[in-house]
Amino acid sequence: MLEPNPKPTISHNRREAAIARSHESHESHEKMTNETPVAIITGAASGIGQSTAQLLASRGYRVAIADLREPAAADTAASIRASGHEAISVHVDVANEASVKAMVETVVGSWGRLDVLVNSAGLESAKACLDITPEEFRRVIEVNTTGTWLCCQEALRRMLTQNSGAIVNLSSIAGQKGGGMLGTAAYATSKGAILAMTKSLAREFARSGIRVNAVAPAFTLTDFVRRQLATKPEGFIDSIYAATPMGRGAQPEEIAEVITFLASPQASFITGAVYNADGGTAM
Numbered sequence: 545m546l547e548p549n550p551k552p553t554i555s556h557n558r559r560e561a562a563i564a565r566s567h568e569s570h571e572s573h574e575k576m577t578n579e580t581p582v583a584i585i586t587g588a589a590s591g592i593g594q595s596t597a598q599l600l601a602s603r604g605y606r607v608a609i610a611d612l613r614e615p616a617a618a619d620t621a622a623s624i625r626a627s628g629h630e631a632i633s634v635h636v637d638v639a640n641e642a643s644v645k646a647m648v649e650t651v652v653g654s655w656g657r658l659d660v661l662v663n664s665a666g667l668e669s670a671k672a673c674l675d676i677t678p679e680e681f682r683r684v685i686e687v688n689t690t691g692t693w694l695c696c697q698e699a700l701r702r703m704l705t706q707n708s709g710a711i712v713n714l715s716s717i718a719g720q721k722g723g724g725m726l727g728t729a730a731y732a733t734s735k736g737a738i739l740a741m742t743k744s745l746a747r748e749f750a751r752s753g754i755r756v757n758a759v760a761p762a763f764t765l766t767d768f769v770r771r772q773l774a775t776k777p778e779g780f781i782d783s784i785y786a787a788t789p790m791g792r793g794a795q796p797e798e799i800a801e802v803i804t805f806l807a808s809p810q811a812s813f814i815t816g817a818v819y820n821a822d823g824g825t826a827m
């Protein structure tokens with residue numbers, strides 16, 4: 545059983561008030577209304593996106609599990625519904641403009657609104673600068689950076705009609721410090737661009753009631769990391785833990801808490817921020 549959230553002290557508009565009410569009844573079987581807040585989480589078929597979708601659902605949001613991998617997205621949505629919350633799955637390739645447009649149309653068509661976008665879809669890249677091909681480099685940028693941009697753009701079009709919304713983008717410690725431990729230059733480039741994007745959009749939409757923030761995790765134990773560890777020598781993980789002040793990696797649930805906070809009315813005066821969730825690595 546999750547601890548109830550503190551009640552927000554300020555409700556700026558109907559959306560914030562609706563989210564605040566949904567937080568008060570955040571456990572299962574909450575009564576859904578047309579004002580119940582709606583969140584799209586890309587990359588929600590696994591890892592950080594999946595944990596975030598589960599947490600947002602438990603806090604009273606209707607959640608759209610958007611991912612390239614349809615069966616895994618459908619399974620995630622089904623397991624959220626099985627715990628008494630409202631969830632749908634939506635197929636999306638975030639790098640494809642038409643697909644992103646269709647994702648937002650499907651969600652708004654189903655639930656009539658869009659309050660939160662979490663951009664968690666992403667690709668790792670373990671190749672060093674002199675090894676990566678131009679095609680591989682472009683794909684990392686296309687999914688991680690352009691994909692985040694396209695989802696923001698389409699969500700912002702809808703959020704503007706509501707004069708409210710919150711976007712949380714997934715950057716990375718690699719985007720702050722450069723790649724090195726797992727992700728390499730191409731990945732770090734794609735994630736660094738997300739920081740500039742987040743701040744620019746935050747500035748552009750701050751007076752429209754829309755907040756845009758980023759989370760920069762370090763090493764988080766998901767399939768993303770497991771795939772990269774599989775290519776490294778045994779014991780490699782210990783070198784990562786040794787370089788992390790807290791001496792461990794994160795669980796995806798720990799990153800989901802930060803994302804959910806930034807998406808919530810509790811973060812109503814926060815925009816253009818980058819929250820490191822990195823066990824002290826960026827210090």
Ligand SMILES: NC(=O)c1ccc[n+]([C@@H]2O[C@H](COP(=O)([O-])OP(=O)(O)OC[C@H]3O[C@@H](n4cnc5c(N)ncnc54)[C@H](O)[C@@H]3O)[C@@H](O)[C@H]2O)c1
Nearest residue numbers: 587589590591592612637638665666716761763764766768
């Ligand atoms: N795990 C980490 O250590 C770590 C650290 C820093 C940042 N991040 C970032 O967090 C985000 C989530 O990472 P994760 O560890 O949960 O990874 P993950 O691989 O577990 O999940 C990523 C999801 O994105 C989906 N996806 C990939 N390409 C897509 C596309 N074109 N369209 C739609 N969906 C697509 C995948 O199917 C997958 O379900 C990523 O953006 C990653 O860069 C992760």
